[in-house]
Amino acid sequence: MLTVDFDRLGVGPGSRVIDIGCGAGRHSFEAYRRGADIVAFDQNADDLAEVAAMFEAMADACEAPEYAKAETVRGDALDLPYGNDEFDVVIASEILEHIPQDNQAVIELARVLKPGGALAVTVPRWLPERLCWALSDEYHANEGGHVRIYRADELRDKITARGLRYDHQDFAHALHSPFWWLKCAVGVRHDDHPLVSAYHRMLVWDMMSAPTLTRTAERLLNPLVGKSVALYFTKPVVRRAAR
Template sequence: MLTVDYDRLGVGAGTKVIDVGCGAGRHTFEAYRRGADVVGFDQNVADLNDVDEILQAMKEKGEVPASAKAQVVKGDALELPYADGTFDCVIASEILEHVPEDDRAISELVRVLKPGGSLAITVPRWLPEKVCWILSDEYHANEGGHIRIYKADALRDKVLAHGLKLTDTHHAHALHAPYWWLKCAVGTEKSDHPAVTAYHKLLVWDMMSRPWLTRTAESVLNPLIGKSVAMYFEKPVVSVAVS
């Protein structure tokens, strides 16, 4: 289940991509599938090992172009181990809400992005997230949990302050918002609750079958209750005057 729309990023063969806070690797896999040279970057070794195993399996099964390259790297998003302007595309999906020093993390995302390159950032949307926080402390008050709720314009301005240009924005995963409200209402640890189980089956059916009914419902509901907001930025190319 992707939150970032790769068609808006123009990721393809030879594009250098870093997926910062890659987690289980969903955005790393898609970049690799499209032929990019991708780095799945995270601080969780167990997650990285799982991601690496799947990347190798994708290569062995011929699911990626022969020219594509992929690797996983352990590290801190506050100190990315790359030179300025290394990547054509930087992705940070659903990580900034976990990071205390988010301004510092944003600075690093911008720093390693090439001039002319694209930055994609997604975070939980304010309204659906606020409902979750109201319904349940368990949802966010845990180690590594969400420490803030972003308003989209505030996050946008944090990135624009680094000189980038906003190119696009959209909302995603409207059908997932009620699922999390339901979990928060009955208890986030009660995954076997009948209502939670039933809704989860609906989401799995939607992701696996992509039926017209749920796809249409989500597209209509995304502007209203989309669980995530995605923003896309471009780093300007600085012209050097020739004397």
């Protein structure tokens, strides 16, 4: 289940990509399949161990080109262990809402991106997220939980203030919004609730089968209740005047 549009980012053979806050690795795996040199970056050692195992399994199964490179790196998004202008593509999907010092994280995202490179940032969308917070404190008020709700224009301005050019906005995962509203209403830990489990089965079926009916429904609903908003930026190339 991808939130980021890899075609829009131009990820392909030889692209150097970092997936910051990679979690379970869904975007890292897609970059690897496309032949990129991918760094899956996170602070959670357990998640990174599983991502590394999947990279190895993908290589063994020839699910990624032989020339592609994949590695996992543990670290802090507020202090990335890379020099300036190192990556063609930077992805930060569903991470900034967890970080109290989000301005520092944005500085780091912009710093490691090459001039001419692309940045994709996704966060929970304001309205679906606001409803989740209203229905359940447990949804967000926990260790490592969400510390803020973004409006898209607020986040856009935070990033363009660091010198990046805003390119595009999109929405994703509309079918997941009602699922989370339902979980929040009955209790986020009550996965065995009949309605929650039934809806979850439908989502798994949708992800595995991608039927036309649900794919079309989600595409039509995304502008209204998409669970995530994705923002795309480019780092301008600074051209020096000839002497």
